[in-house]
Amino acid sequence: MATRSMSSYDAIVIGGGHNGLVAAAYLAKAGKRVLVLERRHVVGGAAVSEEVFPGFTFSVFSYVVSLLRPEIIRDLELPRHGLQILPLESTLTPLPNGDYFAAWADHDQARQELYRHSPKDAEAYDEFGRLMHHMAMAVKPIIGMVPPDPTSLSPKDLLGLGRLGRHFHGLGDDKFCALFKLMTMSSADFLEEWFECEPLKATKSASGIIGTFLGPRSPGTAYVLLHHYMGEIDGAFRAWGFAKGGTGGISEAIASAARTFGAEIRTEAEVSQVIVKNGRASGVALADGTELKAKVVVSALDPNLTFLKLLDPHELPDDLVKGVRQFKFRGSSGKVNLALSELPDFTCMPGRGPHLRGAISISPSIDYLERAYDDAKYGEFSRQPYMDVIIPSMIDPHMAPPGKHVMSCFVQYAPYQLNGGWNDAKREAFGDTVVDTLAKFAPNLKSAIIHRQVLTPKDMEDMVGLTEGNIFQGELALQQLFFLRPLPQWAKYRTPVRRFYQCGAGTHPGGGIMGASGRLAAVEILRDW
Amino acid sequence: MSRAYDAVVIGAGVGELVAANYLARAGQRVLVLEDHDVLGGVHVTEEAFPGFRVDTCASDIGFLNPQIIQDLDLSTHGLEVLSVESGVFAPVGNGDGLLLRDGADTMASIARLSPADASRWMPFSERIARLAGFLWSLYCEAPPLPTSKDRKDLFALLGIGRRLRGLGKVDMLEFLRTVPMPVADLLDDWFESDVLKGCLGAAGVSHLFQGPKSAGTAFVMLHHHVGQPGALRSRTVVRGGVGSLASALARAFGASGGELRSETGVDRILVRAGRVSAVVMQGGEEIPASRVVCGADPKRTFLELVDPTHLDPEFLQRVQHIKLQGVAAKVNLALSELPDFGCSETNLRGTISIAPSLDYLERAYDASKYGRISDQPYLEAVIPSLVDPSLAPSGKHVMSVWMQYAPYRLQEGEWGPETREALGDRVIDTLAQYAPNLPAAIMDRQVLSPRDIESRFGFTEGHFYQGDLTLDQVLFMRPVPGWSRYATPIEGLYLAGPGTHPGGGPTGMSGYLAARQMLKQRRRQPRSTV
């Protein structure tokens, strides 16, 4: 067997986030010699677990998993590499009046609780679950396909469009119209057709606003509701799971699989540029000046960095550059990680109940969420933000010293474009707002805090390179999905530079720890090989 | 006994009258029933104040398909187009303002705000014209359901696909990208001037319970530019006010042998074995009818006029779910003199728009989300007497103002004389910031809240379009998914109001298409001899 030069690879993947790792693993599995370059000291991108404070390990950014594609888990044999996902079974929404709304995993229990708030909703809930099941079935093939270009006349695109047309046509009138409504409506309106219980509507609609700069009453927020049902077809709140060891555990498992297939992963290796010769990528230049050669270069970074930083914009078509500049990032969420000396004690449900093993959602009403958005619209962080809180140490005790806990608070809205810009004082003020909001429902929280880490969208941009701190590498809005993600004509993982590909969440289908972008990109790269 | 009517039309709104005309011209015996003394539905002109004729509700006739004017020969029946005013004037105070209209002075006007914007104006305007042009092509036919198995529908769908591709790569993608966008994002992509963006963005939220930052409002902007020259919104001014359109339609209808009864309200539509059998008048008179064309909004039609027992609960659910959220109020003024915006009179012949920025519009919307009336409302005013002096005594004027947002459902209290007059004051105060002489010039005023519009015109929630023009309620989704072709689950009952495709704006198109569908079906199924 011929030996190959150490500095020449079949493929170099820029960015060791979960999509980059998935792409690398698939390429390595196909026998390619693959190198992954990660700027930070850990792999995972936004899916990392770090011991931020001694003894306290956090899923620093992304904190739950719901959509990791089952085919990836199978193909890469991730359970063998340590992947273990534990369900987050309940969602507790504390209410300002001292009551609560809880969504339990058990059907009878869930119904009983819903019935307490609204007998009609208790029934609607099952039917809603059934509709969502159909919708998830309708969307699944789309998530798994490379988006065809509707303007193209190439046989492959026409075939893809034909397949898509047949798929939609085959749904039948009712399901098609329901899907159309889901794609175009606001989550508030969509849910109002089904439910009357305010905290139920708000807690469900919150999923529609995550990662977007829209309020729950804006059209286009309903379809993200589907994400909650993609892994959940029995109608129960079981969409979200928590990875053992934090979300970094997922990245580690994928990295381990990639290494098993022969991929090399280098951390603390920042890429400054993609080397392009004659319109063709030939390797990368690292920040320290090293140049590495590769037949194929794959970027797992977001479209802004992929096109405008790794490449020289002057060498790109004008409309592409304009398109990237118009691509909406505008991060809208922050993260607060707390190390706790004791568990929070919620006034509405005191003690150490099963609710602490689930999610706690600060979303008492649609108006609450909408007001949170109102603040952000005009450049302020929400005075009363929406929050999705979990206590990972309840599920995996290794994340904190015995008896102590870690708490993860996802917070929206925290606009990237804050009036006057983000600084230390504003960050701390934001952290205080979050703690104050939560402490209204769990008064012992403040005294239980040992350490606190506050991450603004600006911090996310600086730390893990998410432009404007958008957690999905670009808003999940209708005009930025499918064949429009990231840009029309460039939605098939390719770029105008030959042998340079994109595989990040900024491509179809994007968003969440799904890995589908990385897999589909690898499939396309291998097709071109 | 006289021969039974082939079709009974409920309501004499523009859409219904257009439908009635086409049916009558096809040789059918048609009866139109209107419960008011004036015709035209929301398109009415009334002498609200002695000597002043005001367009009570709609301020202009919208975009009337030239085909309809021609087919029905409306000009011989008294429809006289005085002019097409294509200007939008957006005052910024101190007599200055942005003026958008045909011609080079638009560019100059924009350039004073931003030279960069001026250079983008023409490409933008042309793009809007092309995209709205494609939309118009969709508005000229009854929308096929994309999942239809019918061969004809499949051809129609293929035709739409071909036309879309016919736009060319760039415009096609631009269309698909634009439709679901917030109008604010679309305008931010193109322009930097707040006034220009506010003025253009207003078209994206007109009569809609959304702000410009809400997704899907770019579609509404396109909708309001159907049939318009580029990104401009023009106003066709007809002699005698908007009501003259209905008068012309009524005359044309009479000439085709149609029969019209006004001031006779319909109480309900009778259904027997799933078929329309008669229309029952408020007085109790029963008019047998095998086909009924209803101009009322779908909610009123299916929940009040028809006994819901005849409809399957799923369908009723869909009807109940129609979003129809009244947000606009109307203020009509009799003026002793022209309001002084500090600019030339010609600037005021078009539309005067008070929407100084996208944030201004958005804040105005914010209030309504929580059931409050906007403190600083978005206003769209016209002074029709400038073009048609016959509407007011010599030297005097009428001014007609649409105000947003005035939510139908107030969080605190109810609509009543106090809230109504407070709203009127707020509108006048806002306008007075730009035309200080206005308050003193007001001789009389009329304020219509969404509740008033509901009770006067019978439109649920006072919604001008009988249903929000959001993406989930247009094309094959209008009025409800699966029933976008004017027919209803009740055999023989058709809808023809703006609650059906393509909605308000392209005036009368729903009636035109409804009649076409009915005549098509009639050809297909030979008339029963019973």
Add this chain to the structure above:
Amino acid sequence: MLKVTPFHPRTAALSQGQAWRRWAGHTVLSSYELYHDREYSAIRNAAAMIDVSPLYKYAIAGADAERLLDRVLPRDMTKAKLHQVMYTPWCDAAGKVIDDGTVSRLDDQQFRLTAADPNLRWLHHNAVGMDVTIEDVSDSIAAVSLQGPTSRDILKGIAEADLDTLRFFRLTHASIQGIPATISRTGYTGDLGYEIWVDAGRAVELWDRLIDGGEAYGITPAGILALDIARIEAGLLMIEVDYVSAHHALIEAQTSSPYELGLGWTVKLEKGPFVGQAALAQEKHRGPAWQFRGIEVDWESLEQLYAEVGLPPKIPTVAWRTSAPIYVQGVQVGYATSGCWSPLLKKYIAMAHLESRYARLGTPVHMEVTVEHRRKEAMAQVAKLPFLDLERRRA
């Protein structure tokens, strides 16, 4: 925590094996004793007392109450007499069964509907524009079913009511030693029996009165296992077992029309408009694709299958609720959904959906049985439902 029924203080105390199961969000007993045999035999020989409180109950009242029910139900509600009880399924617009239950006319403008599933939302959806109130009284009304040949004698001893004249599917208001109750001559066993409806707060008292008054007549609390055998013998359907509610079905093939469930007799096509009317008229005209029938397994055939592996025949000790394929000449023509050994008929019986052309009574079929881990086909034949038709039920 799951809900308990109003009788729980008494039922829990009697439970010998803690054999709890779920029914509509409640915990109820599968059997009180360690085996359910005696509970079953009480149904047929004495009187069994079955806690049926988890049933959903709706109070429907108002000027349009009759109109609403006439719209929702396929039966002609205009013909429902005062104090009449009707068994009825109800359908969606496609004519597929959503649920089944009983409707009682308590008064001119007052009805009670019982259902196996929650139906509040569906009733509201159908009540658009009607002057009617729909109240979920499931938790406020306790219900106990007294079934068996001695049930009338027991009630006569404790209730102030004319039970001798109370006809099958009629109800009467009564006082049971001071407890106001409604007694309906209905049940889910195919035997002489009554269902007694009282305010949940008086449930325990009622239980005690029944036990005291019934002792001499062999009254026996019975659980769901005993009930299940009785209802199969009586050919009575169970939702989510014998059919899938149109509101739960994920695909159309899972749904059934009343015609396909042997409930065609409940559909009055000629009455005023009701949900599913058009679809049902079409189906009636076309003829249903499926029929719901009894299956009687041939004993010799079953014995033979076991004999082949050297075992005596095994019969199910409790009713089963899984799906067993039915074959004709090796081709599947249907599936049985419930089955049991009938202790009274001494037959292995099952209820099955059969393609209409194989549904003629007496048609020889095969039913899949598992003999020592291996799938076999036992000979069987299509039988009439109900298997058991007792004269005393109606008399």
